[in-house]
Amino acid sequence: MGWLHNDDDGSHEAWVVAVLSGGEDAPHDTIEDSEETWKRRVSWSWSYKYDGSEGRRRAQGLRVVCACGWRGPRRPADFDDPDACDEGLQREWIRHAEVSLSRTLPERLRRLLDEVEEEVQALCAPQRLEGELDEQRPLLAVYVATRLQNGAEAWQRDAVRAAREADYSWDEIAQALMTSKQSAHERFRKHVPDQSKQQDQAAQG
Structure with a gap:
């Protein structure tokens, strides 16, 4: 599960994606859930799955992607402080979601x-x-x-x-x-x- 906008129906949900050496986004992870299988780009795996250790590929950057199709620009990856990277990317995505939903009225x-x-x-x-x-x-x-x-x-x-x-x-x-x-x-x-x-x-x- 990624970030979901509070006032949204699910069209704006975001995940952090590792950008690999060739410029391509890292492949999806598959997470087995007790009720269903989710195929998601996940925010919790880039810092260890793509850190370059133990023969793994090393991320050359990060981006945040949204379920609506929007893809943020590539940003540097900081393996020493991955939480700070996620926070910055989350702020970037929130701005995208707010602008996109600026003409969508909440039900109330x-x-x-x-x-x-x-x-x-x-x-x-x-x-x-x-x-x-x-x-x-x-x-x-x-x-x-x-x-x-x-x-x-x-x-x-x-x-x-x-x-x-x-x-x-x-x-x-x-x-x-x-x-x-x-x-x-x-x-x-x-x-x-x-x-x-x-x-x-x-x-x-």
Whole structure:
């Protein structure tokens, strides 16, 4: 079993793979389980299976691969501290998974958004026949939509600021905004501190 994204259905699961001298990835391991047989690229075997001792092949590097088909770049293998290698590769994969899932709503959020949409649409429903209870309240619908719009704009600014502070690029943020990198940068740059200036100030301080 590799790393599995908490909010995912299994399409983003990752394993660390040894890169061998010819540039090829190490072959899959087969793990016998009490219930079923898994054929996985595993994260726990590269440090001893490909350390070059006892006639074994020596890994020339490592990469993290994902079940979705994504393959990370080759990274150095440190046989003295394999856990540190795994941690770095895991961070690399988490970033890939987060970017890939940035437009995939968790079930709870999807339900909440659907409920809000249904409530607002109900307020805009056609008027009932004369004599029946009239539940149409379009002015309230206008007010609710305005509150949501104003809130969404503020939430969006906060989210973009948080993404930049987490070192996501404008390209990655633009994917979540469903716009271009240029449009994202022009729209939000005045609300987001310049990372390079902050780093320079920290170095000088």
